Amino acid sequence: MDENRINTAAPEEEEESIDIMAMLRGLWDGRKTIIICTAIFLVLGLLAALTMKRTYSVTSVMVPQLGSSKNSSLSSLASLAGFDMGMANTGAELSPLIYPQIVSSVPFRLALMHTPLHYEKCDTAISMFDYVQSDYNKPTVVDYVKRYTIGLPGVIIGALRGKQEEPTYTVGGGEGPSGPRPVVMSAKEYRMQQAFGQIVSLNVDKKEGYVTLVVNGSEPVQTAELALKAQQLLQDEVTRFRVEKSESELAYIQARYDEIKAENERYQVMLASARDRSQNVATTAARVGTDRIQSKYNVSNAVFMEMAKQLEQAKMQVKKDTPAFTIIQPVTVPMKPANSRAKTLIVWTFLGIVLGCGIVIAKGYWPKLKEKMKAPEKEEK
Numbered sequence: 001m002d003e004n005r006i007n008t009a010a011p012e013e014e015e016e017s018i019d020i021m022a023m024l025r026g027l028w029d030g031r032k033t034i035i036i037c038t039a040i041f042l043v044l045g046l047l048a049a050l051t052m053k054r055t056y057s058v059t060s061v062m063v064p065q066l067g068s069s070k071n072s073s074l075s076s077l078a079s080l081a082g083f084d085m086g087m088a089n090t091g092a093e094l095s096p097l098i099y100p101q102i103v104s105s106v107p108f109r110l111a112l113m114h115t116p117l118h119y120e121k122c123d124t125a126i127s128m129f130d131y132v133q134s135d136y137n138k139p140t141v142v143d144y145v146k147r148y149t150i151g152l153p154g155v156i157i158g159a160l161r162g163k164q165e166e167p168t169y170t171v172g173g174g175e176g177p178s179g180p181r182p183v184v185m186s187a188k189e190y191r192m193q194q195a196f197g198q199i200v201s202l203n204v205d206k207k208e209g210y211v212t213l214v215v216n217g218s219e220p221v222q223t224a225e226l227a228l229k230a231q232q233l234l235q236d237e238v239t240r241f242r243v244e245k246s247e248s249e250l251a252y253i254q255a256r257y258d259e260i261k262a263e264n265e266r267y268q269v270m271l272a273s274a275r276d277r278s279q280n281v282a283t284t285a286a287r288v289g290t291d292r293i294q295s296k297y298n299v300s301n302a303v304f305m306e307m308a309k310q311l312e313q314a315k316m317q318v319k320k321d322t323p324a325f326t327i328i329q330p331v332t333v334p335m336k337p338a339n340s341r342a343k344t345l346i347v348w349t350f351l352g353i354v355l356g357c358g359i360v361i362a363k364g365y366w367p368k369l370k371e372k373m374k375a376p377e378k379e380e381k
Contacts, residue, residue, distance in 0.1 A: 004355060010284040026360060030359075033359055034357060036352050038349060041353075045345040045346075048344055049348075055339050057215070057216050058216075058217070058223050058331055059215075060215075060227055060231055060330060061210055061212050065325070096209070096211055099211055103202040107183060108237070109196040113129045113193060115128070115225075115229045117131075117221075117225045119223060125255075128226070129188070129193075141147050198216065200214070200230050213227065215230055224331055224332065231331065238323055246318045246320075250315060250317070257307045263300050264297070264301055267300050268297060274289060274290040
C-alpha cells in the first residue's frame with residue numbers, strides 16, 4: 001500500500017517539476033513578446049511620470065488639552081483597566097472624535113476653499129477656488145487622455161445636453177441678522193468641496209490622545225499655508241463650541257453690570273446733590289430725604305459690587321473654557337513631493353513585465369487547455 005503511494009507521488013512531483021521547467025522555457029522562448037510589452041509600458045510610464053502633477057503633503061500633530069487634572073487621572077486609570085475614557089465627551093467638552101466631522105463639514109471646506117494662498121505662478125495671493133478656475137491651472141496630457149478615454153461618455157453626454165445654467169446647492173448652517181440661514185453654493189463650489197476629502201484629512205489616535213492633520217497640495221508654500229489655515233479653523237471651531245455657553249453668560253452679566261453701574265452712578269449724583277442742599281438746612285424733611293437716597297445708593301452699590309465680582313468670574317471662566325492645543329509637530333514647508341516619478345516609472349514597467357509574462361504563459365497553455373476541453377467530447381462520442 002505504501003509503495004503504491006510512493007509510486008503515485010513520485011510522478012506527480014516529477015510532473016510539477018517538468019511543468020515549471022516548461023514554463024521557464026516558454027518564457028524564454030517568448031522573451032521577445034515580454035520585451036516588447038515591457039518597452040511599451042516603459043514608454044507609457046515615462047510619459048505618465050513626466051506629465052503627472054507633483055503633490056506635496058504637510059502633516060501637523062496636535063494634542064488638545066481637555067478637562068482638568070482630575071479627569072485626566074481618572075482617564076489614565078480607566079485606560080489601564082481597559083476602558084477608553086480619555087476621548088469621551090464629558091460635560092461641555094467637545095470630543096476629539098468629533099474633530100474629523102468638523103474638518104469634513106461644508107462650512108469648513110468652503111472657508112479653506114476661499115482662503116487666499118500664494119502660488120508660484122501668481123504674483124498675489126489667490127484662493128484655491130479662483131486658481132482652479134483660472135488659466136494658471138492648465139490641464140496636463142494625462143488629464144486630456146483621461147478625459148477622452150475614461151471620461152469620454154461624460155463628455156458626449158455633456159455635449160448632447162448643451163450648456164445649461166449651473167444649479168445652486170443649499171446646505172444648513174450660518175447665522176444671519178434675522179436668525180439661522182442656509183449656506184448656498186454654486187455647482188463648481190459643490191464639486192470642489194467634495195474633492196476636499198483627498199486634500200484635507202484628520203486622524204484621531206484614541207489611545208494616545210493626539211490628532212494628526214494631513215494636507216495635500218500642488219505646491220510647497222501653498223500646501224503649508226493651507227495646513228496653517230486648516231489648523232487655525234479647527235482651533236477656532238473647537239474654541240467656539242467650548243466658550244459658547246460661558247460667553248453667553250458673560251454677555252448677560254455684562255449687560256446687567258452696565259445697567260447697575262448706570263443706576264449706581266445716578267444715585268451717587270442724587271446723593272451728592274441732596275447733601276449739598278442740606279448743608280445749610282437743618283430740617284428733618286431734608287435729612288429724611290438724604291437718608292432715603294443714601295439707602296438706595298447703598299443697596300445699588302452693594303448690587304454693583306456683587307455684579308463686578310460676577311463679571312470678573314465670568315471673564316475668568318471664558319479664559320478657563322478656552323481650549324489649548326499643544327503643537328507637537330508644527331506645519332513646515334515640504335522639501336520633497338509626496339509622489340515620486342521614479343516609483344511611477346517602476347510600477348508601469350513592472351506592469352509591462354507581468355502583462356508580457358501573462359501573454360506568453362497564456363499562449364503556451366491555451367493549446368493544452370483546448371485539448372483538455374475536447375477530450376471529454378471525444379470520450380462521449
